[in-house]
Amino acid sequence: MKIAVFISGSGSNLQSIIDHIERGLLAAEISLVVSNVPNAYGLWRAKEHGLATAVVEHGHFPDRESFERELVHLVQKSGAEYVVLAGFMRILSPFFLGQFSGRVVNIHPALLPSFPGLHAQKQQAQYGVRLGGCTVHFVDEKTDHGPILIQAAVPAYADDDEKTLGARILELEHRIYPQALQWLAQGRIRCNGRQVELQGRQEAAVTGDFLVNPPLEKPF
Ligand code: GRF
Numbered sequence: 001m002k003i004a005v006f007i008s009g010s011g012s013n014l015q016s017i018i019d020h021i022e023r024g025l026l027a028a029e030i031s032l033v034v035s036n037v038p039n040a041y042g043l044w045r046a047k048e049h050g051l052a053t054a055v056v057e058h059g060h061f062p063d064r065e066s067f068e069r070e071l072v073h074l075v076q077k078s079g080a081e082y083v084v085l086a087g088f089m090r091i092l093s094p095f096f097l098g099q100f101s102g103r104v105v106n107i108h109p110a111l112l113p114s115f116p117g118l119h120a121q122k123q124q125a126q127y128g129v130r131l132g133g134c135t136v137h138f139v140d141e142k143t144d145h146g147p148i149l150i151q152a153a154v155p156a157y158a159d160d161d162e163k164t165l166g167a168r169i170l171e172l173e174h175r176i177y178p179q180a181l182q183w184l185a186q187g188r189i190r191c192n193g194r195q196v197e198l199q200g201r202q203e204a205a206v207t208g209d210f211l212v213n214p215p216l217e218k219p220f
Helices: 012-022 041-048 064-078 094-099 120-127 162-185
Strands: 002-007 029-035 053-055 082-085 104-108 131-138 148-155 189-192 195-198 211-213
Touching: 002 012, 002 041, 002 064, 012 029, 012 041, 012 162, 029 041, 029 064, 041 053, 064 094, 082 162, 104 162, 120 131, 120 162, 131 162, 148 162, 162 211
Parallel strands: 002 029, 002 082, 029 053, 082 104
Antiparallel strands: 104 131, 131 148, 148 211, 189 195
């Protein structure tokens, strides 16, 4: 499965995807890493691993559609079948999504539909939730809204702040994103409206202070 990964910042989820591929745990090939931010640290990570990169600065385009046309062009040229959003801080319009229908996925650092939008970790810590988490979902025209592939819940404590809770969530992000992508690569995901079905469950590997559903499979 060829994927294009879109980033805007640190790229730790990109790193986790790269690591899983390199360890033979994720049957995917990253054909392109795209950043809309020229000095995003994730670009360095990509280059370290010999991956093709592109910088597409939204500010250099007169409007959203021309920006997205360039993105579509680059993704298609790379041969990617899926677009994997990993901390990409731009909303993609129905025009873009229409080019890759059902083939754009995102990770959000909260248990959707709670806490969509920006600073989800801060929102959760300030709200005083007892369970925080993260979600991998298909992208539709509404922000942080599409059908859900997998979610992970982690405990949240009274003395948590954005940083401590965010770190606990991020650790699970780095496991559930490669797992969800592997299910896609294996062709085991079926979408029926909002219901995402995982076919052919394998042995579950559930350990640790978290809850993941569908459960992670070994070795994720
Ligand atoms: C992650 O928390 C992800 O859930 C959110 O943006 C952050 C990106 O982090 N969409 P990184 O760039 O992968 O380190």
